[in-house]
Amino acid sequence: MATAGDSSNPITPKPTTKKRKPRKPKLAAATAQHVISILNTASSAAHTFLSQNDLYLLPSQSLQLESLLSSLPPPFSQLPSQPSLFHRFASSATLDFDQRWVQFFSVSRPNFYRLLSLLSPSLVIFLPSTIPPETALASALYRLAHGACYKTVARKFGLDSSEASCLAFYSVCKAVNDKLGDLFEFRRDLERIVVGFGWISLPNCCGALGFGRFGVDGEIFGRNGSILVQALVDSEGRFLDISAGWPSSMEPVAIFRQTRLYLGVEDSRESELLKGPTYRLSDGCSIPQYVMGDSCFPLLPWLLTPYSEQDSFGSAEREFNVAHSRAMELVSTAFGRVKARWQLLARSWKEDSLEFFPFVIVMGCVA
DSSP, X not given: OOOTTOOSSOOOOOOOOOOOOOOOOOOOHHHHHHHHXXXXXXXXXXXXHHHHHTTTSOHHHHHHHHHHHTTSOOOSSOOOOOOOHHHHHHHHOOSTTOTHHHHHHSSOHHHHHHHHHXXXXXXXXXXXXXXXXXXXXXXXXXXXXXXXXXXXXXXXXXXXXXXXXXXXXXXXXXXXXXXXXGGGOGGGGHHHHHHHHHTTTOTTEEEEEEXXXXXXXXXXXXXXXXXXXXXXXXXXXXXXXXXXXXXXXXXXXXHHTTSHHXXXXXXXXXXXXXXXXXXXXXXXOEEOOEXXXXXXXXXXXXXXXXXXXXXXXXXXXXXXXXXXXXXXXXXXXXXXXXXXXXXXXXXXXXXXXXXXXXXXXHHHHHO
């Protein structure tokens, strides 16, 4: 009997044999050619379907289908060229209440042509003759509404290249900032604004002031950096004043003291802003015109911030904080609507084109 360490009767392992994987049969040349032909036919059919039915699909559907088709090689046969999406669309959607205008461009037909009449003189100067103002405006609104890339926008709107699409987009943004920036001059509409806040139990209030954040890709503003936008809104969440382009690394108070709103109110020698009639309460006290400001702002005679939780206060202070919180919700709701309406602004912006981002944000708030 063999014992441990006894080599007289060694146990020799059985040799192992490797199992070879069965080879996949190679497709015959004729079979491979047949498969390629089927794929090409399917790709051509899908492209043809998209080009012939893009007016009947929602933009999100057509963009998703285009994204899927972009992963396939282009069809062998050249697809017939289509006129610009906008010209085909405008010819079919001729009624003012046609909801497809909102679906495609996030504006109604009357508002589109109102914008076009205001911006056309500037766009004719900014753009080459190969890009008509109506095409530039439509392509810019489409990109802003759906976040489509320049290449896709160029193909849909008959522009020569992605560069032409980019030029049209930023030209429209600049024209909107130049021509419509004065819409934020809320002093002309102050009476309506005060009445609106009166309906939500904020007598003589002239606006709610807060900040919105828009994400930025990259490390220029640090991790999770963003662009800060100071905005004043009315009781319906419409923008009355906006200051965009501030880095998130900057203190809100420092931003506030550099804005047109602050400088305009504080310089009493040149401005009568927020110096209108007072509101008399039932107890005889008078309330001057004021703005509700978020807790990050300083307390000023015309800027009311909430009571701090560290302070000891009673029911009156608590009621004020409730009313103040209601006013601040108007700001967050306004920015939420902007991002919901314009999908491009709901995404993080690329660092290499950051200098243009404030113009795009202002356009999203004005258009």
